[in-house]
Amino acid sequence: MELSEAMDKRYSVRDYQDRVVSEETIRDIIEAARLAPSAANRQEWRFVVVRDEEKRAQLAKAAHNQAFVAQAPVVIAACAVTDGHKMACGQLSYPIDVAIALEHVALAATAAGLGTCWIGAFDENAAKKILAVPEDVRVIELMPLGYPADKPRPKTRLPLDEILMWENWRD
Numbered sequence: 001m002e003l004s005e006a007m008d009k010r011y012s013v014r015d016y017q018d019r020v021v022s023e024e025t026i027r028d029i030i031e032a033a034r035l036a037p038s039a040a041n042r043q044e045w046r047f048v049v050v051r052d053e054e055k056r057a058q059l060a061k062a063a064h065n066q067a068f069v070a071q072a073p074v075v076i077a078a079c080a081v082t083d084g085h086k087m088a089c090g091q092l093s094y095p096i097d098v099a100i101a102l103e104h105v106a107l108a109a110t111a112a113g114l115g116t117c118w119i120g121a122f123d124e125n126a127a128k129k130i131l132a133v134p135e136d137v138r139v140i141e142l143m144p145l146g147y148p149a150d151k152p153r154p155k156t157r158l159p160l161d162e163i164l165m166w167e168n169w170r171d
């Protein structure tokens with residue numbers, strides 16, 4: 001699948017088939033994350049892949065009871081091992097780097113016929129407890145992964161001319 005097609009086809013999947021995702025497929029998808037760029041090539045990302053049903057149920061609860069998080073056969077917890085490094089521009093590098101890698105995951109999953117959904121509405125401390133994540137490691141996002149049972153919706157996005165400026169900021 002062309003990259004542009006994967007970007008077009010990716011959508012937030014909130015209903016999943018009861019169908020196993022093979023370990024090989026999961027490894028291929030995380031490999032896409034491994035290839036992502038990161039500030040000073042720090043690669044602070046780590047991925048905890050959760051297939052255990054009870055843990056998925058606990059993660060769904062930690063994710064403000066978003067039931068589809070448990071319905072998906074796999075949940076990826078995207079984590080960061082970080083010393084809080086900031087780039088010269090003043091931004092923390094780890095949330096940006098983990099986000100880039102996780103979108104690689106989402107696009108690679110789409111190309112493999114799978115669906116994902118970014119999950120930012122969750123209790124980080126609860127997720128850490130469930131997954132035995134050390135105190136100094138951050139859990140940045142959760143991402144259910146599985147074969148979609150729902151259908152894509154039309155994308156609602158701002159028009160290109162509203163987000164694109166040439167040479168200078170314009171109001």
Ligand SMILES: Cc1cc2nc3c(=O)[nH]c(=O)nc-3n(C[C@H](O)[C@H](O)[C@H](O)COP(=O)(O)O)c2cc1C
Nearest residue numbers: 010011012013014066117118119120121122141155
């Ligand atoms: C950082 C981030 C956090 C998100 N958190 C949630 C979430 O907790 N629950 C949810 O159902 N969708 C969540 N979403 C999905 C967005 O609602 C969705 O991407 C957006 O509405 C655009 O729809 P689309 O992904 O289908 O194109 C999140 C997306 C991002 C990028």
